Structures are given as C-alpha cells and as structure tokens.
Amino acid sequence: MLDFGFSEILLTSAIALVVLGPERLPKVARQVGNWMGRARAMARQLSEQLEREVSADELLKAQTKRLEASMTPRMPASPFSAGPVPETPSHAPVVAASGADSAAPSPAPHAEPPHPHNE
Secondary structure (H helix, E strand, O other): OOOHHHHHHHHHHHHHHHHHHHHHHHHHHHHHHHHHHHHHHOOOOOOOHHHHHHHHHHHHHHHHHHHHHHHHOOOOOOOOOOOOOOOOOOOOOOOOHHHHHHOOOOOOOOOOOOOOOOO
C-alpha cells in the first residue's frame, strides 16, 4: 500500500518533534497509531466481506445449476427403455366400424411396437 523507508519515517518523526514538541508528540503518535489500526481493521473486514459475497454468489450459481439440471428431463440411456408403449402402433390398420358392428368392438390383433433399429 504505502511504502515508507526508514529515512522517510525518521525525517517525518523529526519534523513532527519540531512542530508538535516533546510534550504532545507521544499523544499524537498514539492517536495516529490507533487510527492506522482502525483503518487496517476496516480494510480487513471489507476484504473478508467481499470474499464472503463472492463465495455466496458462487454457491448460488452452483445451486441454481443443480436445480435446473434436476428439473430438465433426462434422455433414456438405451433406446429400448424409452417410455411407455403406444396403444395403437403406427403400422396397424385402422378399421372403421359400420352400423351394426359398432356395438360390439372386434378384438384387435396384438402387435409389438417397432424397434428403432429395424426402421
């Protein structure tokens, strides 16, 4: 932050001794030390708060990603385990019922659904 060498500190102390005098210099030095300590504590608290905010933001993003991932439908691992079998296969013929036969439906032949690798 501030880079003071030994010569700068010695020169500043000599000037402060001449300006303030030997009676007030210890009191002023003590106050300046207290202010510096407070400033360092505030800077440390600020950096810790910023780190907490950044980590909280990262946690929120990770949680949002996990929530979105759990809500999206997943594709099945195998094409053979893909959901329910359709009731009427697309290759089965559709027969329209006529007047008298509409009261008693005819039994439909059993057909298996087409497999993706056979099409």
